[in-house]
Amino acid sequence: MSDLVQLTKDNDVAIITINNPPVNALSPGVPEGIAEAIEQLQKDGDIQAAVLIGGGRTFVAGADIKEFGKMTAGKSRGPGLLPLLLKIEDCRKPLVMAIHGTAFGGGLELAMAGHYRVAVPNAQVGQPEVKLGLIPGAAGTQRLPRLAGVAKAVEMCAEGNPIKAQDALQAGILDRLIDGDLLSGAVAFAREVAGKPAPKTCERKDKLGAPEQNAPIFAAAREAARKKQRGMMAPLAAIDAVEAATKLSFEEGCQIEQKLFLECLFSDQSRALIHVFFGEREVARIPDIPKETSVLPVNNVAIVGAGTMGGGIAMVFANAGIPVLLKEVDRAALDRGLANIQKNYANSVKRGRFTQQYIDERLKLIEPTLSFDGFSGVDMVVEAVFEGMALKKEVFAELDRVCRPGTILATNTSTLSIDEIASATSRLPSVIGTHFFSPANVMRLLEIVRGQATSKEVIATCMQLSKRLGKIGVLVGNCTGFVGNRMFGPYRREAQFLVEEGAGVEAVDKALYDFGMAMGPLATGDLAGLDVGWRIRKEYRHLQKPGIRQPFAEDKLCELGRYGQKTGVGWYKYDEQRRALPDPEVTQLVRKWAAEAGIPQRQISAEEIVDRCLYALVNEGARILEEGYALRGGGPMWYADTVGLKTVYERIREFEKRHDEIWAPAPLLKQLAEQGRAFAEFNKPRTATA
Ligand code: 3H9
8 A cells, every 4th residue: 555545444334534644645656555455454354333533733724736837737637536436335334534734625525525524623625726726526526515515615616715624513514523633533333333234425415405495595695796806717617517516417526526627627727826826835945944943932023003004013923823912103003003903894794704702802902002112011112103214323323222032123114225223222133124005904915025134034034934824935035025025016116107297097907907906006005195205205206317207297296285195086986885986186286297208198098008117127126036035027027028028028118119118128027028038937045135
């Protein structure tokens, strides 16, 4: 038998254990090992029943995602799960699936092919394939509705969110929860059912519902998928596959599922989402900071500044169960900050994201203060005051005085030099950037900015902390705007230029929304606050090269007090529910300013809008990669690779001819395009980040 699967005996019960760390994925060798174990236990006259369990931290977290790339490249025919699952279901001796950790994707499909399922209370089950642009491909869409009913199966397969063991028990996916030792509980359960006929999930029909009951479920799910997972093909395919389960035989339903699974597997969407899955894990790998690097404890934190960012960051820590001391300079600002936090939490309760009890517990973790008293007792400070170097240095000098040695001193600056901020302290190795994106309690990206002298322990701690906070921590180098805002700058610059050249505000946003962005760039500016960029531009105005075109519309909107959502007007005007409405006044103003600046007005196509905004991102991204401020390329670089770098390069050259040196192609882009290569192949010795 393969090393990945072991067969042992507890008297009359066979125990199959999968040992494929870290998550017992169904990699090559695992399905074969399970099949062999089933054959052996069938032949063994002493065996009356069997248990299948995962070794280590979890049951089976799914098919091996690495195999999908091999399948699309024609190098693998896939894990061959369907025949294995039929073999399990046909086994004459009852087979009990014992679940701890996560039974996800192929893991849940495996479990559902067993005759019974038991789990520890903190286990989770789910069909998360849609998050990879896929649908369950081993009869999950056929067995799940048979166990849990159509509505639950549609929800789980189309949305991809896991459910807890207790809910799974209620839904009929599990047969029993086991308190205490899972294996002993599962073996005892197996003895209870030994000798009885083994129920087959595929033969059940009692939960498949009637067409008139099912039709509204499918219709509502399709509508929700079109809205919430806009443009994604997998959720709709998952709904189609579950619908097939209600209309066709099990075998025919499986065939439909296979066809849809393969369509999704060979799509660009799934390729991109699988890239994201591994990318989000790859970011944890930093060449000069090995996994074993020691980390510092972070059991409590202090935050300086209770504005939009400080308040959001306080919520992030509180949500992770970490007590927060939240400091402001005066009572009014502190009260405003706390009121905002309460309002945000109240909204989450309204939307059903959190319960009132959860919120009450979080709020207890946030202790407001007007002084630095208590800062000597915290493990980490996050500074989130206004974006100005003089102020930041003042705060850090004070932190240096009041914090005990070893406290991590982090700044939430979005653009300023970490090294210069650190120079206000006597402890350069403890200073780091932790740049949260607005709204901090929602956005998943957390840039961790490495200063020249930041210690490896402090970096490793912040990287680990980001996971605890539910963020994707990405280590970046200390350049102006770091990586996120440095790329975002040219993207939003082009959005403004386009409006100044005659494109409508809504036309710019719509083009990028239709492309697939969650929001258009101008609406995003309104959400984050136009004054943030305005303040930063003022700080850096002295660095601007004379004679280079600069966007002016947002600065002028800010001069009129139009900061975006927070003032009720920005690029758009906002109603009570913060819904954006077109504002003809903005159009008139921009046309007037453009005339004053002598900018000729013209019709601009959606294609040009998308190309200019996205290729501005790509061009800047190429510079950042080449300069070593990012360790690896991200989403825009992946997109450029899919378009083909030669095409991207040529289009950028066109823009350069029309708009001058701001569009000069990045040397790395030019080089890769000429060599017929892609950003994914670029692997440069690291400088600023490692
Ligand atoms: C599927 O099953 C299709 C089926 O219908 C069948 C079709 C025929 N494969 O996230 P972590 C790696 S599709 C390969 O840091 P955590 C991961 O890359 C699949 N590798 O830990 C990482 O590697 P490294 C459906 C996988 O504790 C390491 O394991 N299943 C897989 O925060 C640890 O992962 C899913 O979509 C995998 N399936 O979270 C589940 N899963 O250390 C995807 C993980 O080298 N996985 N790895 O960076 C997850 O959601 C989380 O990993 C999990 C653990 C919750 C399991």
